[in-house]
Every structure is written in structure tokens, then in C-alpha cells.
Amino acid sequence: MKAGQIYKQITAKNGKHVTLRAVRWEDLDACLEFANRLVDEREIDPDFGIILDKRQTLETEAEWLGDKLASIERGDQVSLVAEAEGRLVGNSEVIRGHVSDEFHHGKLGISVLKEYRDQGIGLQMMKTLVDESRMAGLKTIELEVFASNPRAIHVYEAAGFKQVGRIPKKIFRKGHFTDIIVMAIEL
Numbered sequence: 001m002k003a004g005q006i007y008k009q010i011t012a013k014n015g016k017h018v019t020l021r022a023v024r025w026e027d028l029d030a031c032l033e034f035a036n037r038l039v040d041e042r043e044i045d046p047d048f049g050i051i052l053d054k055r056q057t058l059e060t061e062a063e064w065l066g067d068k069l070a071s072i073e074r075g076d077q078v079s080l081v082a083e084a085e086g087r088l089v090g091n092s093e094v095i096r097g098h099v100s101d102e103f104h105h106g107k108l109g110i111s112v113l114k115e116y117r118d119q120g121i122g123l124q125m126m127k128t129l130v131d132e133s134r135m136a137g138l139k140t141i142e143l144e145v146f147a148s149n150p151r152a153i154h155v156y157e158a159a160g161f162k163q164v165g166r167i168p169k170k171i172f173r174k175g176h177f178t179d180i181i182v183m184a185i186e187l
């Protein structure tokens with residue numbers, strides 16, 4: 001897999017054209033805006049299922065993206081962003097295990113920009129990530145989701161993931177505990 005590689009073009013439920021592709025260096029500014037939109041949303045909604053807790057700067061985001069592109073080049077992760085109307089509207093990845101016993105196993109993360117949710121983009125991203133991970137040689141993928149996030153759980157189940165466990169009170173935010181549900185798929 002290469003940075004910027006295009007996987008497919010899809011049409012969202014609202015008719016907008018969306019490109020699913022790997023991230024590339026030219027996405028730096030868009031990635032920064034995307035990350036900070038999520039952090040801002042987390043501040044407003046205590047149940048928001050994203051754990052990134054600090055606004056990023058151009059420097060921290062450039063370091064993150066540089067590391068990510070190197071990881072993609074090494075084959076250590078499958079990256080997938082969604083681009084619509086010239087904007088980065090979704091970001092996701094599956095990161096391969098770091099030790100030899102887990103090279104066949106990946107951990108998945110995904111988010112879609114607020115105004116582009118419920119348009120079918122997240123499910124298409126999930127299905128494409130699963131296909132690309134299989135082609136990359138992965139055999140299993142896991143993810144963690146807030147138990148208070150029924151939309152994400154619905155999308156993951158639609159993509160073939162099954163609930164395999166629950167970690168009580170893993171999340172503590174603003175004085176409140178939230179359970180984590182662990183989900184997995186065999187490819």
C-alpha cells in the first residue's frame with residue numbers, strides 16, 4: 001500500500017461523491033482541522049466516543065502524519081481517509097500488531113466529520129478497511145467502542161464485527177465512568 005492510494009469512489013446517501021483513499025502528506029492541514037474538530041466535539045459532548053483529548057498544533061500533527069506515512073510504507077498499517085467536496089471528512093486505520101505473534105492482527109479506529117455522519121460513509125469505510133486488511137494479510141481485527149455509542153456499534157455489526165467482551169469502567173471522563181465494548185472480526 002502507498003500513501004495517497006485510491007481504493008474506490010462511492011456515493012453517499014445524500015448523493016455526494018466520496019473518494020476513499022490512503023492518507024498523504026498533502027493532507028496535513030486537513031488532518032489538523034479534522035483532529036481539532038473532534039477534540040472540540042469531545043469537549044461539548046461528554047459521551048463522545050473519541051479519546052483524543054488535546055487540540056493539536058501544526059507541529060504535533062506533522063510529527064503524527066510523518067510517523068503514520070512511515071508506518072504505511074513499512075506495511076504496518078492500512079490507512080483510509082474519506083474525501084468529499086475537497087474536504088477530508090473521514091479518517092480511519094487498521095494498525096498491525098507490533099510483535100511477531102500478532103503480525104496477523106490489527107486494531108481499528110474510525111471517525112467521520114459531524115455533518116457527514118449518517119450518510120453511509122462510515123459503513124463503506126469499514127467494509128473497505130476490512131477488504132484492504134485482508135489483502136494485506138491480516139487474519140483478525142479488533143476495536144473498542146464506548147458502550148454508550150449505539151450508532152458506532154450498529155455500523156461495526158453491519159460490517160461483520162461481533163461483540164466479544166466488555167471492559168467495565170475503562171473510561172473515566174468528567175466524573176463519570178463508561179464501559180468499553182470490545183468487538184472483533186475474523187477475515
Ligand SMILES: CC(C)(COP(=O)(O)OP(=O)(O)OC[C@H]1O[C@@H](n2cnc3c(N)ncnc32)[C@H](O)[C@@H]1OP(=O)(O)O)[C@@H](O)C(=O)NCCC(=O)NCCS
Pocket residue numbers: 048049050110111112113116117118119120121122123124144145146149150151152154155
Ligand atoms: C461511528 C461513525 C464512524 C459511523 O460513521 P457514519 O458515516 O455516521 O455511519 P453510516 O452513515 O455508514 O451508518 C450510520 C448507521 O447508524 C444508524 N444510527 C444512527 N444513530 C443511531 C443510534 N443512535 N442507534 C443505532 N443506530 C444509529 C444509522 O441509521 C445508520 O444505519 P443504517 O444505514 O442501517 O440506517 C461516525 O458516526 C462517527 O465518527 N461518530 C463520532 C465518532 C465516533 O463515535 N467514532 C467511533 C469511535 S469507536
